[in-house]
Amino acid sequence: MVEKLVLAGPASVELGKSVAGKLGLGLLEHEFRQFPDGESKFRFESSVAGKSVFIVQSTYPPADQHLMQLMMASHHLSQEGAKVTAVMPYLAYSRQDKEFLPGEVLSLGVVAHLLRAAGVRRVVVVDIHSMEGLSLFSFPIYSVSAVPDLVGYARAHLKLTDPVVISPDFGASKRTEAFAKLYGAKMLQLSKARDRETGEVKMGQGYLEVKGKDVVIVDDIISLGSTATAATELVLRQGAAQVVALCSHALLVGDAAERMKKAGVKTIVGTNSVPGEFSVVDVSDALASHLRTLEE
Numbered sequence: 001m002v003e004k005l006v007l008a009g010p011a012s013v014e015l016g017k018s019v020a021g022k023l024g025l026g027l028l029e030h031e032f033r034q035f036p037d038g039e040s041k042f043r044f045e046s047s048v049a050g051k052s053v054f055i056v057q058s059t060y061p062p063a064d065q066h067l068m069q070l071m072m073a074s075h076h077l078s079q080e081g082a083k084v085t086a087v088m089p090y091l092a093y094s095r096q097d098k099e100f101l102p103g104e105v106l107s108l109g110v111v112a113h114l115l116r117a118a119g120v121r122r123v124v125v126v127d128i129h130s131m132e133g134l135s136l137f138s139f140p141i142y143s144v145s146a147v148p149d150l151v152g153y154a155r156a157h158l159k160l161t162d163p164v165v166i167s168p169d170f171g172a173s174k175r176t177e178a179f180a181k182l183y184g185a186k187m188l189q190l191s192k193a194r195d196r197e198t199g200e201v202k203m204g205q206g207y208l209e210v211k212g213k214d215v216v217i218v219d220d221i222i223s224l225g226s227t228a229t230a231a232t233e234l235v236l237r238q239g240a241a242q243v244v245a246l247c248s249h250a251l252l253v254g255d256a257a258e259r260m261k262k263a264g265v266k267t268i269v270g271t272n273s274v275p276g277e278f279s280v281v282d283v284s285d286a287l288a289s290h291l292r293t294l295e296e
């Protein structure tokens with residue numbers, strides 16, 4: 001039987017340890033340093049030849065740095081004879097999965113090529129932005145859903161009365177539908193339009209049945225918070241009682257959380273795919289369950 005190990009990458013030390021603990025696997029010993037100029041350095045002493053290594057390394061901002069660290073570790077370990085699985089709870093560049101404007105670089109495809117060239121044999125992510133992104137990988141990639149854990153958290157910790165679950169755009173609808181179904185709540189679909197040049201978000205919507213209701217916005221990513229802010233303003237204008245925003249990946253860039261709170265979002269909830277103040281839902285069980293199903 002092939003020995004399996006977990007490398008808890010510098011971006012996901014706690015999550016990596018937790019996944020290893022749940023799988024009953026040892027952690028791959030290593031030294032890691034970051035130099036003042038931002039460059040990273042790894043040193044591995046133990047032999048990994050013939051072993052299977054799960055590198056747990058999320059690629060939240062600084063995305064390029066976290067990606068580079070993952071590729072450095074993968075390249076070395078695969079050269080030493082390990083079978084490398086990249087466990088990337090947040091997959092950077094997943095929103096750049098198509099050419100929205102002529103001439104735009106298909107960045108997720110570039111990431112896929114680079115990972116492959118760095119010796120990655122399979123990838124496991126949490127809630128990829130869009131299933132279309134999977135097709136840019138010429139080797140196995142799996143997207144694990146955080147929805148059951150988000151539902152579990154909402155049930156246990158958010159005091160919601162007969163909530164309405166909102167999908168802020170069509171891209172989010174499948175995930176939101178799954179959330180609503182599992183929670184046992186009604187779902188409403190908003191139609192978001194984002195200006196591809198400026199990034200400005202507009203919510204075009206008529207009457208919504210949200211008066212006096214608790215509203216749960218469910219999305220894959222909260223980045224600048226523009227989507228959640230626009231959705232919140234819309235439902236509050238239509239009489240919603242309170243708004244909570246749940247997501248798989250709470251990037252919350254800059255003052256996103258403050259903007260959302262100012263717009264009236266009562267609670268923000270994310271998972272530990274991206275460590276942070278609002279990342280209260282643990283995806284280590286979901287990841288461990290999936291990794292258990294993989295051969296060697």
Ligand code: R5P
Pocket residue numbers: 095168169171172201219220221222223224225226227228
């Ligand atoms: C877009 O399609 C995604 O699903 C999210 O809605 C988006 O990435 C959120 O970004 P922001 O928080 O900057 O509006």
